[in-house]
Structures are given as C-alpha cells and as structure tokens.
Amino acid sequence: MSFPNTSDPVPEEQVASTGTSTFGDILSQFEQDHKAAESAEALPGTVVAINADAIIVDIGRKMEGVLDPAQFQDASGNVFLKTGETLPVLITGRNAEGYYELSTLRVKRPTDWTEFEKAFTDKSIIAGRVTELVKGGLRVDVGVRAFMPASRSGAKDPIELEKLVGQEIRCRITKLDTAAEDVVVDRRAVMEEEAAQKKEQVFQSLAEGSVVHGTVRTVTEYGAFVDLGGVDGLLHIGDMSWNRIAKASDLVSVGDSVEVKILKVDPATRKISLGMKQLTADPWTVATRDLKVGDRVKGKVVRLADFGAFVEISPGVDGLIHLSSLAWGKRVRKPSDVVSVGDMVEAVVLDLKPSDKRISLSLKEALGDPWDDAATKFPVGTVLEGVPITNIAKFGAFVDLGGGLEGMIHIADITNEKRLDHPKDMLAAGQKVRALVLEVDKEKHRIRLGMKQLEPTVVDMFIASHQVGDTVSGRVVSTDAHVARVQVAEGVTAICRLPKDEPAPPSQPAADQSKAGLSELSAMLSARWKSGPPESAQRAAALRAGEVRSFRISALDPNRKTVEVEIQ
DSSP states (O other), X not given: OOOOOTTSOOXXXXXXXXXXXXXXXXXXXXXXXXXXXXXXXXEEEEEEEEOSSOEEEEOSSSSOEEEOGGGGBOTTSOBOOXXXXXXXXXXXXXXXXXXXXXXXOOOOOOOSHHHHHHHHHHTOEEEEEEEEEETTEXXXXXXXXXXXXXXXXXXXXXXXXXXXXXXXXXXXXXXXXTTTTEEEEESHHHHHHHHHHHHHHHHHHOOTTOEEEEEEEEEOSSEEEEESSSSEXXXXXXXXXXXXXXXXXXXXXXXXXXXXXXXXXXXXXXXXXXXXXXXXXXXXXXXXXXXXXXXXXXXXXXXXXXXXXXXXXXXXXXXXXXXXXXXXSSOOSSGGGTOOTTOEEEEEEEEEEGGGTEEEEEHHHHHOOGGGGHHHHSXXXXXXXXXXXXEEOSSEEXXXXXXXXXXXXXXXXXXXXXXXXXXXXXXXXXOEEEEEEEEEETTTTEEEEESXXXXXXXXXXXXXXXXXXXXXXXXXXXXXXXXXXXXXXXXXXXXXXXXXXXOOOOOOXXXXXXXXXXXXXXXXXXXXXXXXXXXXXXXXXXXXXXXXXXXXXXXXXXXXXXXXXXXX
C-alpha cells in the first residue's frame, strides 16, 4: 500500500458520495443522530480486566464498556493501566457483542458548520473515529465523513494502518471545502505535537541522581540509547559495569528493560547521561578497604600491554604488573614472555592509590629474591655446564642460570684464542656453553662468568704430560732471596724455592756449656768456616738469570696451574 503525499489533492472517488444531500443537510443529520452522545458527560470507569484485545471497564451499568489497549501502551508495547485503576470515559456506541464502546478523548466533535469553520481556522484538535480503510488512506467520522491520507495517519506500515480501523483518534482539519464536500484530517501532526509535549514533560521531570526505568532502544559500539518514556538517554559503555567489557552488546540488547541512574541532564544540549554501574558499590572502595602495600594478592591476567600485564584481583579491580616487575634478572622484552591472558598469578602490592584507581603489583616479589642465596648457589670457582645464552650485547653475552638469575660473560672472558670485535663472532642466542663463576655481587645483582678460564693452556698441557720426579731443562728467568723463576717450556714458568742456610746445631744445656772449653768452641767455628755452606745451598747460590740448568719437578697443581721444581 502506498502512502500518498499530504499535499496531494484527494481524488473524487475517495470522497464519500452524499447523493442529493447538501453538506448542510449532512451536518444537520449528524447533529440529530449524535445529540444525546455529545451532550453526555464523562462517566467514572474502573478497569476490571485487561487482555490483548480490550480493556474491560465497569461504568456502573448492566453492561461493561471496552477501551482499545493500543491507546494505553508504552514504547515497549506494554499496557500501563492496572486493574482497579479509575479514569473518566465517554460512551461512543456499542460493538457487535453489546459492550459499550468507550473513549477517553476529551475533545468534542463539531456539531455545526460554525464549529467546523472555527476548528479549521484555529487548527483545533477534534475527535474522530476511523471507520474504514480506503484507497490512499482511511475514512474518519468526525461528524461528517472525512478522509485521512495514510502518510498523515501516524502509522508506520500498512499493518499498523489497518489496526487504526475502529479506533477513536485525535486529529486536526487540514482541508475544509464545503462546495466540494471535502474534509481532510491529519492525525500525525497531533501525535507529533503531543509526543513533543510529553517529551518536554518527561525531560523536565528528570533529576540528576534519580533512578528510573527505561527500555534499550538502540545499541552502538560506545553504549546504548535508553528510552525513558519519550526521551532518550545515553548509557555509555564505561558506565555499564565496573568490569571491563569489550562491547555494549555483551551486556544489553534492544528491547531490554533496564534500571539506570541519571548522571547528568544538560538542558542546553538536551543530552542525558545514564549509568548502571553506579547502582552498585564501587568495587575499588570494597577491594581496597583492607588492602595495603606488601600484601599478597591472587588474580587472573586479563590484558597485556606493551608496558606490562593487567591482573584482575576482584571484579572490576585491575592491578598492573609493570614490565620491570615481571621477573628477576631476566630481561623481559614483552609481557607475553612471562605470562599469558587467563593465567592465574600471585603478586605483591607495591603501591596503592584507590582515589586514582591504581594498584601496582610485582610478580617477581611474590616469587622471592633469588639474589639472597645466589652466592651460596653459585660460589666463585663453580663450573657451569650447558647453560643457555639468552641475549647477546656488544659488551658480552647473558646466560640464564635459572630461578630468575642471569649471568654475564664479558667479551674479554670469552676466549684466549683471539681478540673479538663482538661476542656474536663466537656465540649466539640459544647456544649452550660451559662457564666458570668469577664473581657474585648481590648488591649489584651481578654474576660474572668466564669461558676462557676453562680453555686448556700451555700450563695445563705441560702438567698433563709430566709427573713429579721428571727431570726438565729450564732457563732461569729471575731470582730473589728465596725464589727463582724458571721457564721450563714455552709459556710455562716454574717456581724453584731456594734453600735457606742450615740451622745452627741445637743449643746444649747450660751445665754442659759450662763444661765446654773456649778452645773447643773456637775449633768448631773454624771448621764450619773452612767447609762453607751445604752443597745444595752452593748450587742454588750459583743460579743466575739467563742460565740454563737441569731441574727436577717437585710439585704439579692442575687446579692452581702451578709447577714447582728443585735444583737437580
């Protein structure tokens, strides 16, 4: 069914034929037929039953009256009248079942030509009953048969248009031609005006802080528009729930009946801001009431960002584990290196600012500081087998020691074979190496490792190929009062300890000394002077720098990498 434009002239066939009667005759007949009904006063009615087809009203007569439910429906299609409620009604006729047809319209129908002219001139609202569906619109009884174009009926579609038949309506005369016996009425304009008035009344009745009911009209990415009875308010996604939600449709759908709080009413822009989460206690207030710095909390990882991981410790309350607080020692480049969304973790509260809704958490603090017993776990001199390299830098390589600890091999401690321009010349991330613990510094959180210290040296090879008692040739490099340094192979320097002077003979008891004569003592000193120092002392005294001699290996220490010799 097409809806004609309001401005189009009404075809002749759409105007009811009046035969030989004049327009005045029709008015006169109308006045006679409806005089009793129009002069009747409104009756008090009590709603006794409500169903889908009719509202049954007790008007104090033998038969009840009926009202059309469509006149009392809200935006959601629900009838807002209740059983037992009273309201004034007018009797407009009887239906096929004998019930009185009632109306609540408080406007009169014109009873004569003068009143029609006045209603048209003043653009007054008049009452009418839709009698039938005709081409292009509806036939309406307003005292005479009038035509209402479908486009001015207020109906949204042909089905809704058909439902108007039999209903009492409020309309306005938009065309009155007595000569052509043509009356055109408009219901849509009246509905729009009344809707605007109702909207203004509702808007004026809304107060910030009040709680109202509404119906979700539309849902968008950023929220939902809620019909509050003629005016719409915006329920922003951020005001729907204390919990983080991805989209508004996760919480509400079109047609949902919701309870909301009015957060703000702006008379200038006519905008209304609504909230749902404000109807419940702020979870930040509840969650942080007894929380303090240093407490341990458990939660679920709900979101990852470049700078850290967000953990939900209670509904609507998220704490942040910064990148630097995810792990000890390990260089974390992104949160996903340590945690994933959905992981349950335990963390320690580092900082708490409820007013700013901020909680700083630490995952590594909850795990305990591994540096507390690092020196015990990795004492200096420990040889580490098969430890993986995690990262390569210009100055060295980082090694994962497990348990949140990391060691560093400086570029100078990688090899003795050659000078390296960059650690990557010999090492790569993921490679497993053998290293020696050189230093553990708890305060600086540093463990220094070395690889070259485990490489075989010429001393190692010399020790491996010799044993104590072997005779070797060596060149004296230097001497001092007690030690001579002897080069026994290329790159191998041995220690030769020089013998000290022989000790004096044990002193005799005083009684014996008294018996010894002066001549005996003099003879003994003279003999020692003549014989000189022992033979070994004589050979040692003869060692000179640059001299090549034969030596006997007296000691080999592979751990200390030392060789000791004595003069052959």
